[in-house]
Amino acid sequence: MIFDYPTLKLIWWLLVGVLLVGFAIMDGHDMGVGTLLPFVGKNDEERRVVINTVGPHWDGNQVWFITGGGAIFAAWPIVYATAFSGFYWAMLAVLWALFFRPVGFDYRSKIHNATWRSTWDWGLFIGGAVPPLIFGVAFGNLLQGVPFHFDDTLVPYYTGSFWGLLNPFALLAGVVSTAMITFHGAIYLAHRTEGDIQRRSITAALIFGVLMLVGFTAAGLWIANGSIGYAITSAVDTAALPNPLAKTVELQPGAWLTNYDKAPLTMLVPALGYAGGIAALLLVWKGRTLAAFVASSFAIVGVIGTAGVSMFPFVMPSSTVPGASLTVWDAVSSHRTLGIMFWATLIFMPIIVAYTSWAYKVMAGKVTAAYIRENEHSAY
Amino acid sequence: MVSEQLVDLSRLQFAATAMYHFLFVPLTLGMVWMLVIMESVYVMTGKTIYKDMTRFWGKLFGINFALGVTTGITLEFQFGTNWAYYSHYVGDIFGAPLAIEGLMAFFLESTFIGLFFFGWDRLSRQQHLLVTILMAVGTNLSALWILIANGWMQNPVGSEFSYETMRMELTDFWAVVFNPVAQGKFVHTVSAGYVTGAMFVLSISAWYLLRGRDVEFAKRSFRIAAAFGFASICSVIVLGDESGYALGEAQQTKLAAMEAMWETEPAPASFNVIALPNEAGMKNDFAIHIPWVMGLIGTRSLDKELPGLNQIYALNRERVTVGVEAVKLLEALRKNPQDAALREAFDKVKADLGFGLLLKKYVASMDDVTPELIDRAARDTLPKVAPLFWTFRIMVALGFAMLALFGLALWYSIKGDFAQRPWLLKWALWFLPMPWLACEMGWFVAEYGRQPWTIYGVLPTHLSVSTLTVESLYGSLAGFVGFYTLLLIVEMYLMVKFARQGPGSLGTGRYMNETHHAHA
Numbered sequence: 001m002i003f004d005y006p007t008l009k010l011i012w013w014l015l016v017g018v019l020l021v022g023f024a025i026m027d028g029h030d031m032g033v034g035t036l037l038p039f040v041g042k043n044d045e046e047r048r049v050v051i052n053t054v055g056p057h058w059d060g061n062q063v064w065f066i067t068g069g070g071a072i073f074a075a076w077p078i079v080y081a082t083a084f085s086g087f088y089w090a091m092l093a094v095l096w097a098l099f100f101r102p103v104g105f106d107y108r109s110k111i112h113n114a115t116w117r118s119t120w121d122w123g124l125f126i127g128g129a130v131p132p133l134i135f136g137v138a139f140g141n142l143l144q145g146v147p148f149h150f151d152d153t154l155v156p157y158y159t160g161s162f163w164g165l166l167n168p169f170a171l172l173a174g175v176v177s178t179a180m181i182t183f184h185g186a187i188y189l190a191h192r193t194e195g196d197i198q199r200r201s202i203t204a205a206l207i208f209g210v211l212m213l214v215g216f217t218a219a220g221l222w223i224a225n226g227s228i229g230y231a232i233t234s235a236v237d238t239a240a241l242p243n244p245l246a247k248t249v250e251l252q253p254g255a256w257l258t259n260y261d262k263a264p265l266t267m268l269v270p271a272l273g274y275a276g277g278i279a280a281l282l283l284v285w286k287g288r289t290l291a292a293f294v295a296s297s298f299a300i301v302g303v304i305g306t307a308g309v310s311m312f313p314f315v316m317p318s319s320t321v322p323g324a325s326l327t328v329w330d331a332v333s334s335h336r337t338l339g340i341m342f343w344a345t346l347i348f349m350p351i352i353v354a355y356t357s358w359a360y361k362v363m364a365g366k367v368t369a370a371y372i373r374e375n376e377h378s379a380y
Numbered sequence: 381m382v383s384e385q386l387v388d389l390s391r392l393q394f395a396a397t398a399m400y401h402f403l404f405v406p407l408t409l410g411m412v413w414m415l416v417i418m419e420s421v422y423v424m425t426g427k428t429i430y431k432d433m434t435r436f437w438g439k440l441f442g443i444n445f446a447l448g449v450t451t452g453i454t455l456e457f458q459f460g461t462n463w464a465y466y467s468h469y470v471g472d473i474f475g476a477p478l479a480i481e482g483l484m485a486f487f488l489e490s491t492f493i494g495l496f497f498f499g500w501d502r503l504s505r506q507q508h509l510l511v512t513i514l515m516a517v518g519t520n521l522s523a524l525w526i527l528i529a530n531g532w533m534q535n536p537v538g539s540e541f542s543y544e545t546m547r548m549e550l551t552d553f554w555a556v557v558f559n560p561v562a563q564g565k566f567v568h569t570v571s572a573g574y575v576t577g578a579m580f581v582l583s584i585s586a587w588y589l590l591r592g593r594d595v596e597f598a599k600r601s602f603r604i605a606a607a608f609g610f611a612s613i614c615s616v617i618v619l620g621d622e623s624g625y626a627l628g629e630a631q632q633t634k635l636a637a638m639e640a641m642w643e644t645e646p647a648p649a650s651f652n653v654i655a656l657p658n659e660a661g662m663k664n665d666f667a668i669h670i671p672w673v674m675g676l677i678g679t680r681s682l683d684k685e686l687p688g689l690n691q692i693y694a695l696n697r698e699r700v701t702v703g704v705e706a707v708k709l710l711e712a713l714r715k716n717p718q719d720a721a722l723r724e725a726f727d728k729v730k731a732d733l734g735f736g737l738l739l740k741k742y743v744a745s746m747d748d749v750t751p752e753l754i755d756r757a758a759r760d761t762l763p764k765v766a767p768l769f770w771t772f773r774i775m776v777a778l779g780f781a782m783l784a785l786f787g788l789a790l791w792y793s794i795k796g797d798f799a800q801r802p803w804l805l806k807w808a809l810w811f812l813p814m815p816w817l818a819c820e821m822g823w824f825v826a827e828y829g830r831q832p833w834t835i836y837g838v839l840p841t842h843l844s845v846s847t848l849t850v851e852s853l854y855g856s857l858a859g860f861v862g863f864y865t866l867l868l869i870v871e872m873y874l875m876v877k878f879a880r881q882g883p884g885s886l887g888t889g890r891y892m893n894e895t896h897h898a899h900a
Binding site for chain 1: 435442443445446447449450452453454456457459460461462464465466467468470471472473474475476478479480481482483484486487488490491492493494495497498499500502503542544545546547549550551553711714846847848852855856859863867870871874877878885886887
């Protein structure tokens, strides 16, 4: 193995980040389009235009989510176990919202009935809006710490409730996340459409872009002045075999800012969130939609990256038994598994990016009402 | 301690959602190759009817695929949501094939399915065929990695328990990949999917022929389905037998239960065609045997013995007794991880750790274990015989009935007069549900037959669940039942609607009922 254990642990923190960001950029723009569908499409034909901008791609994009989940299972099994079971109802809400997408896309236009189609349009709205909202709320809770602990054999126990997840800071994080995804989707939609739909999409992009930046700033101020943040108070052996019960941790308000003091270059990450967001706003306003899409993708890197960098090395702090918090050093798989999964990711990720790009290239161009009429029987 | 009810509900939810998912998977696995065949003929001959076939059957494929995707996500979530301790305990091994499935296979299949449906006018014929082939390769690779994961649950090779991290850890990745049980399962399962795809096309084509509509379209589809189906059903049966052999090596308990073999017979063992298993008496009240056959299937020899359930029970009782020691030593070792003597003692017995963990169903501390409890735990290692015995036989009987159907369908396809044989067409039509039934029976045997373990011999099902409330489980189960019932109604409605409409639904102007449904 060419990398030692601590290096691989760090690489996997980055790779999980890459997969989450990939999910937000790729599946995110589909979800943004779904969220906007009932609002920017005023009649059936317009809605079919909107849906067909993502028609050939949503399925491939959704695999970022599946693979992200699989990678967390493989690289951070105890995080996967604790988070998915602890956030039981939130995860089910995401899952059930996602149910509406495959069937909504594929079944909606197969029947010529206004009620049928409008029902699926709202289904696609739920499938687009609910997952980013809940992921944002989940991140908001991770930043504050989550009530869980383990017994001696590492069985996870979650002691909070579903409603406890919906606290003010978490809801703010949910707004940032939903605004970010909708912003990104609106820019994509503006790029792939023309006329009225494009005009409405640009308006939506401006609204949600501003909302994202305001929310991101508010969350940053909350963290700077609020009572959240955790710090490890015992010595950390990054090469040790993973055991989440071997350290001590304490609640330390403001601790989420210490990484920026220790390594000032990390300030570039939140800066990227702002720069990307502002650039995307200006570009989409000028009608330079492709450049705006690239910029909003960078904004996503910045915003999600900020959450990651702020919490590092924590992944899932425990509010009730802080010592049981899960970190990138003690919640990971074995050295061997991390190594194998690193190579698998390194080999397949460029291939995936290559054929996904080809698929977009094949389907490039504006989706128009004329296209829908010509492909009455095969388009979504 | 975890309540019995929580475990049962978690199992019920997993079983229900997994079996529901597998209503859609086999059709996807098989139809995708039928699409490749049809489109290849189109590219080679340039005959438009083959393009129409690819597109029409592709439409039905798409309706099915949507639910396959929808219900597949549930399963990936569910290991974490409902089987948290399982996820922690084996994620180091089990998570890797799931993640690789996403990277290597699911991305491929899902990206190219978009181009399959939307790329007809934007790609050359050869490019589009390549897209279809890559989609097919993706779906099948996907099955490979999932079955590698499942194969490891049946036969946990290439891994070892670590007391430091309190979980199973990977020791040999390639052993997991080339696990004979996994490879046997993969070929058997995908072949069963191919049979399902073939039966689907065969049945619906037979229906068109019985009605005398879209005859040219239906005849060509029927012939392709007959040939593909015959090859596939042969492969299912031969490879199923191969799986039986792999089981004989790896999971003798399941094999003995499937065959209602209570006692070890002198080699080669006989095969029970029919039996009335008596669980309480641990014997069969009645049985019809064929001499030698079981020994040949299970050991490929005339001189090796296959153990009966009573002998397995006696053996497992020993293992539970040793397992109690293993659990005690592990608890001590967790408190004093540096104690070399403890570690050495634990290493000697750790192979039986899982058997000791079986007792956690009854007692929190190993100090409370009694000989009666050891008996009970050993008895727990034997799955119920009757359900396995019968579901296995239904699956096999359906397999042979389908072999006959595809054999005759192929024979008359070669002779060229199948369309004039209504008995054959009706047989094909009424057999439509059979491959699904056989697939579900097969999975039942595989999964129910592994009980009481999630990881055979390593982790008891009882310990694998998430520490949720029973109310949460009732709630989520109700949600799944509600959603899935609705989705099934919608899917069946569309499937029947488009199957009835036939190739006319493409709107090409070449088929029946075109004006009638011009805008559907």
